[in-house]
Amino acid sequence: MNQNELLAVHARRRFLQTLGGGIGTMALGDLMAAESTDPLAPKDPHFPGQAKSVIFMFMEGGPSQYDLFDPKPELQKWHGKPLPESLTKQMQLAFIKPNAAVLASPRTFTKHGQSGTEFSDWIPHTASCADDICLVRSMHTDAFNHHPGQLLMFTGSTQIGRPTLGAWSVYGLGSQSRNLPGFVVLTSGAGTSGGATNFSSGFLPSTYQGTPLRSTGDPILYLSNPPGITPDMQRAGLDAVRDLNQQRLSATGDAEIASRMANYELAYRMQSSAPEMSDLSQESQETLDLYGVGKQPTDQFARNCLMARRLVQRGVRFILIMHASWDDHTKLNINLKKNCDITDRPTAALLKDLKRTGLLDSTMVVWGGEFGRTPMQEIRNTRDPDGAGRDHHPLAFSMWLAGGGIKGGQVIGRTDDIGFNIVENPVHVHDLQATMLQTMGFDHTRLTYRHMGRDFRLTDVQGKVVKQMLR
Numbered sequence: 226m227n228q229n230e231l232l233a234v235h236a237r238r239r240f241l242q243t244l245g246g247g248i249g250t251m252a253l254g255d256l257m258a259a260e261s262t263d264p265l266a267p268k269d270p271h272f273p274g275q276a277k278s279v280i281f282m283f284m285e286g287g288p289s290q291y292d293l294f295d296p297k298p299e300l301q302k303w304h305g306k307p308l309p310e311s312l313t314k315q316m317q318l319a320f321i322k323p324n325a326a327v328l329a330s331p332r333t334f335t336k337h338g339q340s341g342t343e344f345s346d347w348i349p350h351t352a353s354c355a356d357d358i359c360l361v362r363s364m365h366t367d368a369f370n371h372h373p374g375q376l377l378m379f380t381g382s383t384q385i386g387r388p389t390l391g392a393w394s395v396y397g398l399g400s401q402s403r404n405l406p407g408f409v410v411l412t413s414g415a416g417t418s419g420g421a422t423n424f425s426s427g428f429l430p431s432t433y434q435g436t437p438l439r440s441t442g443d444p445i446l447y448l449s450n451p452p453g454i455t456p457d458m459q460r461a462g463l464d465a466v467r468d469l470n471q472q473r474l475s476a477t478g479d480a481e482i483a484s485r486m487a488n489y490e491l492a493y494r495m496q497s498s499a500p501e502m503s504d505l506s507q508e509s510q511e512t513l514d515l516y517g518v519g520k521q522p523t524d525q526f527a528r529n530c531l532m533a534r535r536l537v538q539r540g541v542r543f544i545l546i547m548h549a550s551w552d553d554h555t556k557l558n559i560n561l562k563k564n565c566d567i568t569d570r571p572t573a574a575l576l577k578d579l580k581r582t583g584l585l586d587s588t589m590v591v592w593g594g595e596f597g598r599t600p601m602q603e604i605r606n607t608r609d610p611d612g613a614g615r616d617h618h619p620l621a622f623s624m625w626l627a628g629g630g631i632k633g634g635q636v637i638g639r640t641d642d643i644g645f646n647i648v649e650n651p652v653h654v655h656d657l658q659a660t661m662l663q664t665m666g667f668d669h670t671r672l673t674y675r676h677m678g679r680d681f682r683l684t685d686v687q688g689k690v691v692k693q694m695l696r
Contacts, residue, residue: 263399264399264430264432264433264483265395265399265400265406265407265432266399266400267398267399267400267401268397268398268399270397270398270665270666270667271666271667271668271671271672272666272668273666274630274663274664274665274666274667275586275587275629275630275664275696276587276588276589276628276629276630276661276664276665276666277401277542277587277588277629277665278537278541278542278543278544278584278587278588278589278629279391279394279542279543279544279588279589279590279591279629279661279665280533280537280544280546280575280588280589280590280591281390281391281543281544281545281546281591282546282548282568282572282590282591282592282593283378283417283423283545283546283547283548283593283594284548284551284564284568284592284593284594285371285375285414285417285418285419285547285548285549285550285551285552285594285595286371286418286549286550286551286552286553286594286595287371287374287551287552287594287595287596287597287598287617287618287622288551288561288564288593288594288597288598288623289330289551289553289557289561289597289598289615290362290597290598290621290622290623290644291330291332291598291600291615291644292330292332292345292347292557292561293332293344293345293347293348293561293565293623294344294345294360294362294623294625295362295623295640295644296330296332296334296343296345297329297330297600297640297642297643297644299642299643300327300328300329300330300600300643300644301329303327303329303600303643304326304327304328304329305326305327306326306327307323307324307325307326307327307601308323308327308600308601308643308645310323310324312643312645312646313601316620317369317619318369318599318616318617319369319370319616319617320554320603320616320617321599321601321602321603321616325599325601325602325603325616326601326602327600327601327602327643328557328600328601328602328613328615331558332345332346332347333345333346334346335352337352337353337355338353338354338355338356338634339356339634340355340356340633340634340635340636341355342355342358342360342634342635342636347561347562347565347569348565348569349569350569350570350572350573350574351569351572351573353573354573354576354577354627355634356633356634357576357580357585357627357628357633357634358576358625358626358627358633358634359625359626359627359631359632359633359634359635359636359637359694360623360625360635360636360637361623361624361625361626361636361637361638361652361657361694362621362623362636362637362638362639362640363621363637363638363639363640363647363649363650363651363652364593364597364621364622364623364624364638364652364653364654364657365619365620365621365622365647365651365652365653365654366378366595366596366619366622366653366654367383367619367654368383368595368596368619369596369617369618369619370617371418371419371552371595371617372418372419372422374595374596374617374619375417375418375419375422375423375595376419376422377595377654378390378595378654379391379419379422379423379424380422380425380427380683381654381655381658381682381683381684381685381688382685385422386427386428387427387428387681388425388426388427388428388429388433388674388681388683389422389423389424389425389426389427389435390543390658390661390683391408391410391424391433391435391543391545392408392424392425392426392427392429392433392434392435393429393433393662393672393683394408394542394543394662394665395407395408395432395433395542395543396429396433396672396674397662397665397667397672398542398665398666399542400540400541400542401540401541401542402539402540402541402542403540404539405502405536405539405540405541406435406436406541407432407433407541407542407543408424408433408434408435408436408541408542408543408544408545409435409436409437409438409536409541409543409544409545410423410424410435410436410437410438410544410545410547411437411438411529411532411533411544411545411546411547412437412529412546412547412548412549413525413526413529413546413547413548413549413567414547414548414549414550414564414567415549415550416549416550417547417549417550423435423545423547424437424545428674428676428677428681429674430480430481430483431481431485435543435545438503438532439503467486470482470485470486471486474486502532502535502536502539503532503535505518505528505531505532508531512531512578513531515574515577515578516528516530516531516570516571516574516575516578517570517571517574518531522563522566522567523566523567523568523570523571525567526546526548526567526568526571527570527571527574529546529548529571530546530571530572530574530575531571531574531575531578533546533575534575534578534579534582534584537579537584537588538582538584548564548567548568551564551594553598553614553615554603554605554614554615554616555603555604555605555606555609555612555613555614556609556611556612556613556614557613557614557615558611558613559611560614572592575590576590576627576628579628580628584628585627585628585629586628586629587628587629588628588629589626589627589628589629589630589631589661589664589665590626590627590628590629591624591625591626591657591661592624592625592626593622593623593624593625594622594624596617596618596619596622597617597618597619597621597622597623598615598616598617598618598622599615599616599617599618600615600618600643600644600645601615601616602614602615603615603616620645620646620647621640621644621645621646621647624657626661626694629664630663630664630695630696631664631694631695631696632693632694632695632696635693637650637652637691637693637694638650638651638652650691650693652691653687653688655684655685655687655688655689656688656689656690656691657691658683658684658688659684659688659689659690659691660690660691660694660695662683662684663690663695664695669682669683669684669688669690670682670684
């Protein structure tokens with residue numbers, strides 16, 4: 226090949242590269258024209274939805290439904306004895322054997338509110354909100370270990386790499402806040418098995434992923450400028466990076482570059498808005514006391530709950546509060562009491578505060594873990610008299626919802642006398658997801674994203690709206 230031929234080949238390649246970039250840029254232009262140049266700009270749902278914001282209070286590890294939400298006095302007859310093999314032979318268990326002895330709950334359950342919903346004596350503050358709560362006692366899932374269970378709860382699949390519930394929400398609705406992320410994560414406790422996969426954007430653009438915030442110090446690590454960097458210097462640096470990214474965006478049409486540019490600008494705006502948002506000194510002492518801020522053991526979780534209300538007020542679309550861990554394989558009566566003492570007062574305070582500020586009607590609150598616990602006990606140290614716990618149970622567990630289009634003051638579903646199987650109105654994780662999307666204004670079968678040649682959705686190929694939950 227001579228020099229002229231080589232130059233011709235390079236010219237053709239350059240033309241094709243330019244053509245490809247131009248087509249990509251045109252496609253991106255059409256996308257941005259449809260959705261605004263801000264990927265987090267508010268968008269219209271499929272139909273008017275009642276939930277404008279969501280607060281998902283995720284209790285990692287699987288709280289024991291027997292000791293909190295689903296009283297089973299019949300277990301007293303089986304206490305210390307194994308269940309019939311006909312019940313347990315097909316059950317998938319993480320640690321115990323099917324012939325493990327039954328553990329009856331020592332908790333006292335009483336009726337609350339006009340609805341008469343029964344709650345455990347360990348969650349009296351939550352119980353005081355009974356008429357706002359829709360308690361689902363017939364949840365079930367396909368996963369019996371933590372990480373797969375959390376993936377299924379938040380992504381609709383046990384496979385890593387899918388968008389999470391919060392990411393889908395912001396992708397569909399955008400955010401009403403210009404100066405804060407559309408999807409915010411608040412954590413307390415020991416840390417979750419799923420970690421960042423519980424708030425990832427998966428194959429959606431990274432704009433839609435969750436942003437972890439801290440309740441003390443800088444809300445986001447490295448949010449403040451380092452010493453010697455003035456705002457003017459930072460702005461000049463961001464402008465230079467933006468110009469370089471814009472050149473690359475024009476050449477490739479890569480939507481991820483547009484997401485990166487939007488993230489940089491949002492981070493710049495957050496430097497002034499995030500510290501103000503997390504400054505709880507603006508709240509009255511009455512409000513701080515209501516949540517339990519500054520008191521032990523509630524302080525950390527209380528701060529997260531109060532910040533969630535402040536985030537909703539500022540237009541944030543989805544807030545994920547994760548508290549770990551409720552994975553009580555041992556010392557159930559000690560560890561469960563500890564977590565209830567940490568979370569019960571702030572949880573009820575959040576519901577009451579949203580209600581008194583007029584936000585509960587437009588804010589859906591969801592509380593629960595990735596699965597439940599077994600009626601059989603697990604004992605890892607036979608010499609410890611308080612060592613009994615419960616294993617993982619995916620076949621039947623409890624969660625509750627309130628506000629944002631949810632009909633409170635009711636119980637949905639029923640389990641058998643020992644809480645082993647569901648006997649009335651089963652609600653799969655995909656059904657919960659479909660119902661949540663419905664309250665936000667989405668037909669869950671139509672909220673899709675094309676990836677690798679096919680349309681994906683949160684509910685995979687399953688899920689039905691539980692109409693009984695809705696107002």
